[in-house]
Amino acid sequence: xxxxxxxxxxxxxxxxxxTIRQSTHQGNNRVAERMEAAHRTRLAEGSLGIHPEKVxxxxxxxxxxxxxxxxxxxxxxxxxLTLYTVxxxxxxxxxxAQLPLDQITAQAITAYTVHLQAAxxxxxxxxxxxxxxxxxxxxxxxWSITSKTLPTVHMLPGEHHRNRVISSxxxxxxxxxxxxxxxxxxxxxxxxxxxxxxCFRLRWDHITADTLAIPYGTGKTARAxxxxxxxxxxxxxxxxxxxxxxxxxxxxxxxxxxxxIEKSTLRKPHTAACRSAKIERFPLYTLRxxxxxxxxxxxxxxxxxxxAGHADMGTTRKYVHPQTATIQAALARVTAAxxxxxxxxxxxxxxxxxxxxxxxxxxxN
Numbered sequence: 001x002x003x004x005x006x007x008x009x010x011x012x013x014x015x016x017x018x019t020i021r022q023s024t025h026q027g028n029n030r031v032a033e034r035m036e037a038a039h040r041t042r043l044a045e046g047s048l049g050i051h052p053e054k055v056x057x058x059x060x061x062x063x064x065x066x067x068x069x070x071x072x073x074x075x076x077x078x079x080x081l082t083l084y085t086v087x088x089x090x091x092x093x094x095x096x097a098q099l100p101l102d103q104i105t106a107q108a109i110t111a112y113t114v115h116l117q118a119a120x121x122x123x124x125x126x127x128x129x130x131x132x133x134x135x136x137x138x139x140x141x142x143w144s145i146t147s148k149t150l151p152t153v154h155m156l157p158g159e160h161h162r163n164r165v166i167s168s169x170x171x172x173x174x175x176x177x178x179x180x181x182x183x184x185x186x187x188x189x190x191x192x193x194x195x196x197x198x199c200f201r202l203r204w205d206h207i208t209a210d211t212l213a214i215p216y217g218t219g220k221t222a223r224a225x226x227x228x229x230x231x232x233x234x235x236x237x238x239x240x241x242x243x244x245x246x247x248x249x250x251x252x253x254x255x256x257x258x259x260x261i262e263k264s265t266l267r268k269p270h271t272a273a274c275r276s277a278k279i280e281r282f283p284l285y286t287l288r289x290x291x292x293x294x295x296x297x298x299x300x301x302x303x304x305x306x307x308a309g310h311a312d313m314g315t316t317r318k319y320v321h322p323q324t325a326t327i328q329a330a331l332a333r334v335t336a337a338x339x340x341x342x343x344x345x346x347x348x349x350x351x352x353x354x355x356x357x358x359x360x361x362x363x364x365n
Contacts, residue, residue, distance in 0.1 A: 002032045015043050021148055042147070046105035046259045055146050058104060058136070062088050062106075064149035065143070066136050079197075087132035090116070101140050102148040109133070109151055117156075127155045165321050166290045172278060177276035179269040182321070184237045185252070186248030191231040193308060196284045198224075200261050202251040207238060214309065224309040292319040297329070 003012045005023075009032035012021045022039065023033040049080055056064070066089060074081040077151035091097055096104065098110045112133070116126045140146055166174070171190065174182050180352040188199050198214050212228045230238070230261045241251060250260040266284065299307075305316040 002036060004029075012038070013040060015040075025149060028088050038149075053305075055100045055102045057100050058097055059139060061145060062092060062097070062136065065145075067137065069139070070233060084132055085130060087129045088136075090129050091133060091136070102146045102152065104150060106151040109153055113156070123156050123158050130155055132154055163321050164282055164286050164289065165293045166282065166286060170277070173277035173279060174273055177200075178273040181252070182266050182269045182273060185261075185266065186284070187237060189284065190289035191234050192228050193215050193288050193295065194228070194261065195288060195305050195309075200252060201258075203249050204242065204245065204251060205249065206252070210235065226306060226309050228307055289319050289321065292316070293321050296320045296322075304349070 002009050002024075004010070007027050009024050009026050009029050010021060010030055012019065013025065013036060014020070020039070024035045026032050026035070041118055057261070070081060070084045070088075074084065074309070080289060092111050094115055096108050099108060112128070113130065116129055121129075130153050137150040137153060141150060143335075153360075175186060176188060184197055186195075188194060189196060192199075193211055194214070195213070201216075202212065207217065210230050212230055212234075214224065214226050214228070216225060238251070245251075250263040253259060254261040254265055256262050256265070263284075270284060292304065295304055295307065301316065304320075305313055306309075308316050308319060310316045
């Protein structure tokens with residue numbers, strides 16, 4: 001039989017003394033009935049010795065299908081691949097990996113979530129691991145590995161999002177306290193809105209007199225490749241470094257495996273600069289948020305998204321954090337516009353309220 005829960009149809013059937021309830025994820029009862037019939041057929045075929053292909057365990061599916069898929073898909077996105085690899089190792093180390101895909105329950109997912117929380121991980125880290133599990137489930141159903149609808153993997157609430165913006169005063173104090181190399185990198189991040197890794201990997205053939213070209217990008221889409229105009233401050237930094245390049249093709253060469261500076265190169269100088277400037281420590285990525293927030297009031301959202309290297313406006317929105325001064329300036333412009341709209345000969349519009357800005361008021365007796 002089929003029945004409805006909210007807008008979704010479910011079916012219930014009995015087989016060999018067991019009651020089976022299953023959501024169809026459909027809003028059409030006829031489709032739900034066909035799905036119920038198909039389920040009965042599969043059960044009958046199994047009882048007659050006509051067994052469908054055995055559903056693999058979650059661990060076997062990850063090792064045989066998911067890991068090769070991620071390695072091929074994210075071969076050029078090392079950070080994304082590393083995140084997925086670490087997350088999959090977490091799953092494989094938990095008992096949930098021993099369960100066949102069609103026997104994974106919401107309780108098993110809850111047990112895995114509790115296990116992650118017990119490891120004293122930040123909420124953001126737990127959610128990244130859970131999102132990898134959710135992606136694994138989606139692929140299992142997309143590839144028809146199991147006909148059963150797998151349970152939903154829910155993210156934890158309370159995840160901390162980057163919303164800090166460095167003030168002009170903090171920027172001045174930080175740059176004064178920073179080492180020469182850190183000062184140059186921080187200025188480029190603040191003025192050009194690059195991801196730190198994009199700055200670390202800058203090459204001289206990416207740079208013209210007044211632009212930086214990011215031909216490869218480090219983001220999740222092709223939009224990460226872009227060209228960004230430079231400021232006089234950045235142009236002066238690049239000119240100084242080019243004079244001392246000595247044939248190096250990296251703008252920021254370093255004795256690392258990659259040949260250029262890495263996040264670890266600046267970790268200690270950054271901590272020391274924050275401490276010396278007496279400001280709360282922040283990730284270098286905050287300087288990208290700072291730049292995009294400063295740009296936002298002065299350009300249209302499409303240009304901002306392009307310069308940020310985003311394919312989705314929704315992503316760009318997360319990088320813009322309106323500040324008190326920006327809000328006050330916007331309200332001042334609205335007030336000025338209202339005054340101009342109401343300042344007509346004879347005050348006709350202001351008195352009648354026909355300008356759409358000034359409400360019509362009754363005379364005071």
